[in-house]
Amino acid sequence: MNTFDLNEVTIGYEQKTVLNRLSFSIPHGKITVLLGANGCGKSTLLSTLARQRDALGGDIAFRDKPLDSYRAKEAARLMTFMPQVNVAPDGLTVEQLVRFGRYPYQTFFKRYSEDDERAVERALAFTDTVSLRDTLVSNLSGGQKQRVWIALALAQESETILLDEPTTYLDMSHQIEILDLMYRLNRLEGKTIIMVLHDLHLACRYADHVIALAGGNVYREGSPNDVVDETFMKDVFGLKVIVTEDPLYGTPLCVPYSHYELNEKRPT
Amino acid sequence: MVGKERSEDMKKTWIKLLLLIICLPILSYISLRVGVITVSHEDVLTFRADGSSQAMIALADNRIPRTIVALLVGSVLGLAGLIFQLVTRNPLASPDILAVNAGASLAIVLVTLFGFSSIASFTIASLIGAFIAGVIVYLLSANGGNVMYMTLAGASLAALFSSFTQSIIAYEEGALDEVLFWLTGSVAGRSLTLVEALLPWMVGAVVLVLLLSKELETLSLGDQVARSLGQNVGVIKFVAVTLAVVLSAFGVALAGPIAFAGLLAPHLAKYLFGTAFFARLAGSALIGSVLLLAADILGRVILFPREVTVGVVLAVIGGAFFIYLVSVRQGVFKS
Amino acid sequence: MKTYRFRKGPVSFTLRKREIELALLLVVGLLLSIYFGLAIGDTFLSPASLAALFIGGGDAFEQLVVFEFRMPRVLMAITAGASLAVSGHLLQLTIKNELASPEIFGIVGGAGVATATFFTVFTDERTNQLSVPLAYIPIASFLGAIVVGVFLFYLLKRGVPPVRLALVGIGISIFSQGIVQFMMLASNVYRKNDIQQWLTGTVYAATWNQLKIMVPFVLLFLLAALLIERHVRPLHISEATATSIGVPVRGIQRGTLLLSCLLAGIGVAFVGAIGFVGLMAPHIARQGLKLPYIWATLLVGATIVVLADVLARTIFYPYELRTGVMTAVIGAPYFFYLLRRMMKGSIR
Numbered sequence: 001m002n003t004f005d006l007n008e009v010t011i012g013y014e015q016k017t018v019l020n021r022l023s024f025s026i027p028h029g030k031i032t033v034l035l036g037a038n039g040c041g042k043s044t045l046l047s048t049l050a051r052q053r054d055a056l057g058g059d060i061a062f063r064d065k066p067l068d069s070y071r072a073k074e075a076a077r078l079m080t081f082m083p084q085v086n087v088a089p090d091g092l093t094v095e096q097l098v099r100f101g102r103y104p105y106q107t108f109f110k111r112y113s114e115d116d117e118r119a120v121e122r123a124l125a126f127t128d129t130v131s132l133r134d135t136l137v138s139n140l141s142g143g144q145k146q147r148v149w150i151a152l153a154l155a156q157e158s159e160t161i162l163l164d165e166p167t168t169y170l171d172m173s174h175q176i177e178i179l180d181l182m183y184r185l186n187r188l189e190g191k192t193i194i195m196v197l198h199d200l201h202l203a204c205r206y207a208d209h210v211i212a213l214a215g216g217n218v219y220r221e222g223s224p225n226d227v228v229d230e231t232f233m234k235d236v237f238g239l240k241v242i243v244t245e246d247p248l249y250g251t252p253l254c255v256p257y258s259h260y261e262l263n264e265k266r267p268t
Numbered sequence: 269m270v271g272k273e274r275s276e277d278m279k280k281t282w283i284k285l286l287l288l289i290i291c292l293p294i295l296s297y298i299s300l301r302v303g304v305i306t307v308s309h310e311d312v313l314t315f316r317a318d319g320s321s322q323a324m325i326a327l328a329d330n331r332i333p334r335t336i337v338a339l340l341v342g343s344v345l346g347l348a349g350l351i352f353q354l355v356t357r358n359p360l361a362s363p364d365i366l367a368v369n370a371g372a373s374l375a376i377v378l379v380t381l382f383g384f385s386s387i388a389s390f391t392i393a394s395l396i397g398a399f400i401a402g403v404i405v406y407l408l409s410a411n412g413g414n415v416m417y418m419t420l421a422g423a424s425l426a427a428l429f430s431s432f433t434q435s436i437i438a439y440e441e442g443a444l445d446e447v448l449f450w451l452t453g454s455v456a457g458r459s460l461t462l463v464e465a466l467l468p469w470m471v472g473a474v475v476l477v478l479l480l481s482k483e484l485e486t487l488s489l490g491d492q493v494a495r496s497l498g499q500n501v502g503v504i505k506f507v508a509v510t511l512a513v514v515l516s517a518f519g520v521a522l523a524g525p526i527a528f529a530g531l532l533a534p535h536l537a538k539y540l541f542g543t544a545f546f547a548r549l550a551g552s553a554l555i556g557s558v559l560l561l562a563a564d565i566l567g568r569v570i571l572f573p574r575e576v577t578v579g580v581v582l583a584v585i586g587g588a589f590f591i592y593l594v595s596v597r598q599g600v601f602k603s
Numbered sequence: 604m605k606t607y608r609f610r611k612g613p614v615s616f617t618l619r620k621r622e623i624e625l626a627l628l629l630v631v632g633l634l635l636s637i638y639f640g641l642a643i644g645d646t647f648l649s650p651a652s653l654a655a656l657f658i659g660g661g662d663a664f665e666q667l668v669v670f671e672f673r674m675p676r677v678l679m680a681i682t683a684g685a686s687l688a689v690s691g692h693l694l695q696l697t698i699k700n701e702l703a704s705p706e707i708f709g710i711v712g713g714a715g716v717a718t719a720t721f722f723t724v725f726t727d728e729r730t731n732q733l734s735v736p737l738a739y740i741p742i743a744s745f746l747g748a749i750v751v752g753v754f755l756f757y758l759l760k761r762g763v764p765p766v767r768l769a770l771v772g773i774g775i776s777i778f779s780q781g782i783v784q785f786m787m788l789a790s791n792v793y794r795k796n797d798i799q800q801w802l803t804g805t806v807y808a809a810t811w812n813q814l815k816i817m818v819p820f821v822l823l824f825l826l827a828a829l830l831i832e833r834h835v836r837p838l839h840i841s842e843a844t845a846t847s848i849g850v851p852v853r854g855i856q857r858g859t860l861l862l863s864c865l866l867a868g869i870g871v872a873f874v875g876a877i878g879f880v881g882l883m884a885p886h887i888a889r890q891g892l893k894l895p896y897i898w899a900t901l902l903v904g905a906t907i908v909v910l911a912d913v914l915a916r917t918i919f920y921p922y923e924l925r926t927g928v929m930t931a932v933i934g935a936p937y938f939f940y941l942l943r944r945m946m947k948g949s950i951r
Binding site for chain 3: 360364365404407408416417419420421423424425427428430431432434435437438448449451452527528574576577579580581582583584586587588590591594595
């Protein structure tokens with residue numbers, strides 16, 4: 001079973017098509033990263049998969065059923081989405097925020113059950129935010145905030161997690177921290193992780209599967225080793241690079257030339 | 269090539285400005301003739317202040333003053349609106365939405381309550397009221413305030429002021445009619461003495477704004493950029509807001525609170541002139557005048573022989589246009 | 604934070620000690636203001652004599668004053684206050700902005716236009732009397748509010764984001780102000796006063812008959828608000844997060860908008876445009892008492908209007924101010940508070 005199967009899917013805005021007739025699948029239980037240059041539509045694609053917007057055409061299947069056949073809560077028990085920019089309203093504590101993740105399991109009579117409590121505790125523990133539970137979200141540092149929003153997603157206890165650039169604005173140590181968290185979620189809890197990442201190096205290191213978008217369609221997909229090479233970088237990012245091996249993990253590592261080098265006009 | 273395009277652009281800008289300027293005498297002429305009392309073409313040409321015919325009296329007592337007031341108030345509001353929008357970096361800022369008009373109105377109604385009714389007291393009250401509201405607006409924008417919050421806070425404050433105004437009127441039933449008429453915003457029934465008293469100040473303020481054009485343009489790039497270009501942002505902002513407040517206060521003292529002219533004129537100017545800043549500035553003033561004159565004329569014919577005040581006309585037409593802009597043409601007011 | 608958990612079969616919920624205490628405090632506050640509302644006036648009643656009235660004691664005059672004049676008035680203040688406050692609460696959640704209110708959204712403006720039109724159209728030119736019963740005015744006001752509501756709803760459905768609806772509302776307010784002023788200028792002095800009175804708003808003339816019509820609707824709408832609350836609160840975080848956790852965002856937005864218009868419409872229908880309750884009450888509950896819940900807003904709103912009415916009756920005794928004047932007076936310091944918060948940058 002695949003988590004997502006897209007067939008001839010067109011994505012975009014009313015006046016402008018961003019991605020045209022896409023067909024690909026996102027494997028179950030893997031870490032999949034969407035790659036592409038700025039404005040190639042990867043975030044738009046991700047938010048379409050996350051039910052944030054409707055596709056303009058084509059069929060999207062989620063766990064072998066049409067995505068739009070899921071009721072809102074039903075889908076939310078199966079997938080969660082973390083937007084790129086998250087701002088909590090004033091006066092909300094970490095625990096209060098994370099509890100919102102239990103919404104899809106609650107009814108008018110069943111407000112906050114033992115299951116809910118357990119899930120929230122687990123989410124806080126997994127993201128190492130237990131000690132922050134009574135802190136106001138607005139008072140947290142960037143890295144802490146990001147972990148709290150991930151905790152909200154985890155409290156949802158959904159199998160699939162979609163994240164839009166979860167490492168933006170973070171320094172390198174916090175970037176690694178967040179991605180390690182995703183890795184643990186995938187390997188220990190068997191979650192399917194789908195994310196958009198900017199940092200190609202880290203994307204290659206953590207992804208099992210990458211899907212590269214360029215020119216309004218899928219340029220190439222597969223394991224990072226199969227996808228990322230010199231031609232790929234030239235076509236997708238317009239950048240001349242040398243692809244070498246990550247000395248630690250053996251994943252592709254791109255060392256870019258300066259643009260001057262490319263035009264042989266580099267000042268001496 | 270670039271130079272040629274630039275001079276083409278300049279030429280177009282000048283032509284547009286010229287067209288706007290030409291609009292003024294045409295509209296003024298129409299404004300002199302249209303109304304309950306018929307004024308013929310000859311009457312306009314042979315006008316003498318001491319004339320005794322009905323047409324002459326209508327011209328002297330009504331048409332000429334209201335035309336002048338409309339011209340003045342329009343340009344003053346247009347400029348004030350542009351300055352507010354620049355300083356607050358809020359495309360929805362204007363004397364009406366940011367409560368400056370409402371503040372001036374409340375102050376005027378208050379002094380009427382205490383029995384003052386001279387021109388001077390009206391003007392001073394209007395200045396004080398506008399100034400208080402202006403200070404609040406300035407404070408709201410000083411901290412790089414969010415555009416949406418600033419707008420909603422301004423609108424709520426305006427609602428607060430006007431609910432006080434309404435309360436006072438409700439208890440002063442005797443004064444109701446006169447004040448109410450003034451509150452709807454009208455250019456009619458203003459004597460030329462009032463205009464004469466305020467004219468030098470208004471012209472002075474307008475000239476000052478035009479002289480500050482370069483500084484305002486720099487300010488429009490944002491505080492940080494302006495500062496790095498060597499501008500004393502604090503001083504310029506203060507001067508600009510003070511000028512805008514003074515301009516709107518004069519406008520309110522003369523014609524009452526008039527909605528939307530101050531909001532729409534700068535936007536139309538931007539639409540017409542794009543980035544040519546001085547043209548935008550001058551254009552805002554001209555468009556403001558055109559809007560007020562046209563609305564006043566329209567108010568005289570739309571329910572003939574009954575007159576609808578210019579404030580009502582602008583509130584209704586401007587309101588509809590505003591709703592269209594913020595809901596359908598969403599790009600116009602990106603926040 | 605001390606919490607009590609309650610579980611029985613499929614029913615489970617959590618109560619926090621602090622919230623229970625505050626709830627009790629709010630209820631006591633409301634009861635106290637109700638007492639003032641019933642006891643203060645030309646004849647002052649001690650708690651004992653008021654209690655005596657309720658068990659059938661007291662003289663006939665006191666009975667009349669309390670049960671026919673003061674009681675409907677207090678109840679009207681409660682119903683109007685609660686519905687306006689909850690309307691504001693819902694609007695603030697939907698557009699994620701604590702400055703939203705029925706006034707800002709133009710709902711009150713629409714009601715005002717309808718009322719002014721009613722007075723203008725149904726006035727007999729010769730006798731200066733209304734040609735239809737005065738009792739129809741609430742219908743006109745309510746319809747006016749609903750027309751604006753339907754318009755906003757239509758825009759929302761066409762994809763205009765909720766935040767923009769607030770701007771549209773500002774436009775509608777100014778638009779309606781223009782029309783109302785024109786109608787006031789065009790109508791005779793009596794009608795002018797009538798319209799003016801509506802624009803300030805008062806619970807002065809409340810009757811049992813009005814309450815009989817109003818209360819069932821208000822209860823129904825408030826119940827709906829309490830039911831929808833759970834689904835609206837996630838919207839306060841962001842639309843994206845709300846969607847992610849499974850809130851049917853569009854449906855909830857539409858439902859909330861409709862409900863707030865209904866509440867605001869019925870809130871102003873009988874008493875006129877009593878202002879700032881919809882703006883202040885949710886804010887006092889959320890920021891002041893740290894109770895971001897509809898029940899808290901409801902209690903605060905009701906208390907504000909009852910107290911405003913008591914103050915309006917007593918400050919310039921024997922003259923009565925209008926309730927709307929008092930709520931505006933209470934609203935003024937609120938603005939300074941708001942201003943301070945905005946300057947400190949705690950409102951983004």
